[in-house]
Amino acid sequence: MRRRGLAPRREREPEAIGRTYRQLAEETAIGLGNITYIMEGLKEAGFILPLDKRKVTLKNKKALLERWLAGYRETLKPDLLRGTFRMWNTTQRDNWRDIDIKVLNAQWGGEAAGEIMTEYLQAEKLTLYTDTLQVVTTLSLIPNEDGDVQLYERFWHQTGDIQATAPSLLIYADLLVTDDPRCIETANLIYEKHLKVQIETD
Secondary structure (H helix, E strand, C coil), X not given: CCCCCHHHHHHHCHHHHHCCHXXXXXXXXXXXXXXXXXXXXXXXXXXXXXXXXXXXEECCXXXXXXXXXXXXXXXXXXXXXXEEEEECCHHHHHCHHHCCCCCCCEEEEHHHHHHHHXXXXXXXXXXXXXXXXXXXXXXCEEECCCXXXXXXXXXXXXXXXXXXXXXXXXXXXXXXXXXXXXXXXXXXXXXXXHHHHHXXXX
């Protein structure tokens, strides 16, 4: 079940904040009642600016991002974890970038996505977002608490062709919450190249 998918979608379609609550519910697979609760909360917190009687836009986006990151670290990400594994095939693990991610109906997040996007980081852990645990069988993953492959539920509404990596905002968050200096440096590179203009322009 997809949950709380507003943030990644807002990054890809910032104009969507002006759609009707019913449209947002349909596009994000979030209940209409929850959409109302979320939007009213954003208004009360001062993150929504009315443009006219029908149109609104986001404001104070940097502060909103910080607020979302805190919730992501403390609540959302732990809840999305579906298991920690290791790859039985060590050659496949060494050459993980050769895996046909689209066939798996999955997307790289975290360090793996950071490496793909920046070529700055060498991923030590692999994060996959997916709608199905079929990935476990396809990649011959073995449950292991100390494994370096983590599966997370893909909680945003996926449309069109599946990209190799999750939305930039989510990758940025994944890297920041590690508290690892090399990951934080990579997160900052992603922010500067892919997020800064959208976040810091009101």
